[in-house]
Amino acid sequence: MCVVVRFYNVTKIYKNNSVALNNVTLHIKKGEFIFLVGPSGAGKTTLTRLIFREDLPTRGQIVFNGKNVVRLRPGEIPFHRRKIGMVFQDFRLLPQRTIYDNVAFALQVTGASNHWIKKLAPEALKVVGLEGKAKMYPEQLSGGEQQRACIARAIVNNPLLLIADEPTGNLDPGTSRELMKLFQEINGRGTTIIMATHAWDIVDSMKKRVVALSGGKVVRDEESGVYGHGA
Amino acid sequence: MGHSAAGYYFKEAVNSLVRNNWLSLASVGVVTVSLFILGCFLLAAINTSAFINTLESMLEINVFLESNLNKSEINHLKEQLKFLPGVSEVEFVSREKALENMLTSLGNEKDITENLDENPLPDSFRVKTKSVELAPQVAANIYKFNGVSNVIYGQEVVERLLIVTRWIRITSLTSVVVLGLAAVFLISTTIRVSVFSRRKEIGIMKFLGATNWFVRFPFLLEGVVLGFSGALLASIIVYLVYTIIIDKIAVTMPFLPIVGQMDKLAPVYLGLLVLGLLIGAAGSSISVHRFLKV
Numbered sequence: 001m002c003v004v005v006r007f008y009n010v011t012k013i014y015k016n017n018s019v020a021l022n023n024v025t026l027h028i029k030k031g032e033f034i035f036l037v038g039p040s041g042a043g044k045t046t047l048t049r050l051i052f053r054e055d056l057p058t059r060g061q062i063v064f065n066g067k068n069v070v071r072l073r074p075g076e077i078p079f080h081r082r083k084i085g086m087v088f089q090d091f092r093l094l095p096q097r098t099i100y101d102n103v104a105f106a107l108q109v110t111g112a113s114n115h116w117i118k119k120l121a122p123e124a125l126k127v128v129g130l131e132g133k134a135k136m137y138p139e140q141l142s143g144g145e146q147q148r149a150c151i152a153r154a155i156v157n158n159p160l161l162l163i164a165d166e167p168t169g170n171l172d173p174g175t176s177r178e179l180m181k182l183f184q185e186i187n188g189r190g191t192t193i194i195m196a197t198h199a200w201d202i203v204d205s206m207k208k209r210v211v212a213l214s215g216g217k218v219v220r221d222e223e224s225g226v227y228g229h230g231a
Numbered sequence: 232m233g234h235s236a237a238g239y240y241f242k243e244a245v246n247s248l249v250r251n252n253w254l255s256l257a258s259v260g261v262v263t264v265s266l267f268i269l270g271c272f273l274l275a276a277i278n279t280s281a282f283i284n285t286l287e288s289m290l291e292i293n294v295f296l297e298s299n300l301n302k303s304e305i306n307h308l309k310e311q312l313k314f315l316p317g318v319s320e321v322e323f324v325s326r327e328k329a330l331e332n333m334l335t336s337l338g339n340e341k342d343i344t345e346n347l348d349e350n351p352l353p354d355s356f357r358v359k360t361k362s363v364e365l366a367p368q369v370a371a372n373i374y375k376f377n378g379v380s381n382v383i384y385g386q387e388v389v390e391r392l393l394i395v396t397r398w399i400r401i402t403s404l405t406s407v408v409v410l411g412l413a414a415v416f417l418i419s420t421t422i423r424v425s426v427f428s429r430r431k432e433i434g435i436m437k438f439l440g441a442t443n444w445f446v447r448f449p450f451l452l453e454g455v456v457l458g459f460s461g462a463l464l465a466s467i468i469v470y471l472v473y474t475i476i477i478d479k480i481a482v483t484m485p486f487l488p489i490v491g492q493m494d495k496l497a498p499v500y501l502g503l504l505v506l507g508l509l510i511g512a513a514g515s516s517i518s519v520h521r522f523l524k525v
Contacts, residue, residue: 052438075442082440092435109441111236153439 002030004161004192005051010060012046012216020046021057022216028194030160033187035203036196037227038213044196047213048163051194052084053077065160082110085154085191089166091146093138099149100125100134106153124156125149128182144175148182155186162186164195168202176202200227236445243449244456247425254421255457261417262461262510263468265410266503270469272403273499277490279396285488286388292370294356295381305354308378312358315372317365322357326350353380411510414461418454418514425450426522451515458511459504466500 005028012021021043028034036044049055050062053069062069065083072080093102104121112120125131128148138146147167154162164183168176180202187193197203203210203226210225211218220228248255294312296305305323312321324332329352358373360366366384374382426433436446473496477489490496 054438078440078442078445080440081438086438092431092438094432094435105435106439108236108239109436109439109445111445 003027004030004032004065005194006061006063007047007050008061008063010050010057010062012043012050012055013058019216021050023060024216024218026211026218026221028192030192031187031190033184033193033206033208034195035206035208035210035225035227036194036213037198037200037203037210038219042213043216044213045165046216048165048194048196051161052086052163053080082157083160085151085157085159085162087147087150087154087162087164087167089169091138091143091150093146093149093153095138098135098137099130099141099152102138102149103153103156106156110157112157120156124152127155127186128152142175143171144179147171147175147179151179151182151186155191159191161192161194164193164197166197167195168197168199173201180206203227240448240452244452247429247449247453248456250428251421251424254417254424258414258417258421258457258514259461259464261410261414262458262507263464265407265414266462266465266507267468268410269403269407269506270465270499270503271472272399272407273502274469274473274490274496275399276396276403277495277499278488279392279399281488281490283392283396286385286392290360290366290385292358292360292366292373292382292384294358294373294379295383296354296356297378297380298353300354300378304378308376309356311376312356312373315369317360317362317369318358319361320357320359324355324357326352326354329353329355411506414458414510415514415517418457418511419517421457422450422454422515422518423522425453426518447519450519451512454515454518455508455511458507458509458514460507461510462504462507465507466503469503470500 005026007024007026010021010024011019013019024043024047036047038044046055050057051064051069053072056070064080067080069080093099094105097105100121103124104117107117107120122131122134125134128151130145130148130152133141133145138149141149147170151167162183167183168179171179176199183193183195184206207224209223210220210227212220212225212228296308300308309321309323312318327350330350333352358369360369370382370384373379433446477491480487480489
């Protein structure tokens with residue numbers, strides 16, 4: 001079984017001496033769907049930031065797709081990030097660009113040719129069901145649709161890993177369930193997904209692997225687990 | 232990079248210029264003013280050095296003779312002068328000829344000589360040296376000859392002119408450096424504003440895996456476009472102003488040796504354009520490196 005992400009005894013201490021991660025060892029296999037749960041400040045976001053190489057761990061090693069993330073040279077970081085799609089609670093779409101252009105932008109920054117952009121961007125929009133709204137601007141779309149656009153942008157260059165940080169945090173329960181179906185579909189195509197969330201009902205209903213963090217430590221790691229109140 | 236990237240860079244740079252239109256305009260203006268001044272000074276320098284060259288080629292030593300010399304003594308002196316090391320040409324100017332020359336050069340003001348009872352001018356020799364640098368030594372040697380009352384040469388004029396051109400160079404260089412720095416500063420401010428107005432976009436580019444150069448390039452291009460536009464404007468204005476001045480001088484002061492050939496002026500215009508590019512690149516590099524944490 002191929003492992004996409006490995007954490008070896010990773011500790012992250014911020015400048016104000018707060019311990020965000022404390023000696024975390026974790027393996028994430030290719031094609032897995034993992035929920036990161038735990039109270040605010042438990043270290044969920046720090047964990048995703050370290051994988052994405054937005055920050056370096058204080059101690060320990062992180063291996064992504066066979067490469068040590070800690071030892072990446074500055075010039076290698078952009079290419080590392082192209083293998084990871086990011087989905088945020090606040091969408092982070094460019095307001096002055098159309099939905100199509102927002103998705104195409106992800107390919108543009110990698111230097112893809114126009115030919116590829118014209119082929120891949122509509123495909124990604126189709127996967128998320130926004131092919132009819134390509135020419136609209138983010139503000140003309142509902143929150144759920146904006147999040148779909150954000151997902152299309154994250155998957156358009158076919159990443160190995162999709163990291164979603166509270167993707168349903170701003171959405172109503174019905175829209176959230178729709179989005180979860182979409183994430184499951186993307187996971188079904190072989191993309192590994194790490195999702196940090198507080199939505200316990202979704203976690204409980206999906207029966208996926210659950211990694212619970214508390215005070216920077218992994219307190220629970222279960223296959224087809226539940227959110228677990230008081231964890 | 233594919234052609235989509237090249238198109239992207241250009242589009243971003245132009246969008247940004249339009250968005251910060253007033254600041255962009257001010258930056259272009261300062262580049263234009265500073266390079267216009269530099270252009271004027273460069274053309275002035277080219278022309279003064281051409282003027283000095285002409286003067287030097289005309290530089291000659293005037294050897295004034297005592298009034299009691301007879302013809303054979305004058306001829307003997309002429310032979311001596313001819314064999315003096317460094318001398319290339321010796322011409323005798325009689326006092327009658329000298330007066331005639333003076334009257335011609337005075338032109339309309341020759342009335343002032345009417346009060347003279349007799350010709351006050353002495354006989355003289357016009358001595359040309361093989362090079363300008365030899366003139367002081369040759370003049371000193373001639374002064375030792377019998378029958379020579381005075382030796383005058385135009386070196387002082389040349390030296391004074393050289394001092395004037397040196398001052399022109401110093402003041403022009405100082406003002407160009409000051410204005411150039413102002414231009415660099417203004418362009419870096421413009422680019423800083425663009426970086427700030429697009430920081431959200433820059434953040435998104437970073438997490439989409441854009442390389443540092445991909446993020447930086449549009450900003451660098453923006454600065455270079457600003458610098459080059461200013462330089463182009465300055466070159467055009469300098470060209471127009473200079474053409475007008477040449478025409479005016481050709482009519483009013485035709486004896487001045489004005490440099491009008493394009494092969495001598497082309498380096499000036501080319502230099503201005505290159506300098507504009509460099510100013511733009513310097514200004515944007517400063518902001519890109521200071522404010523673009525990628």
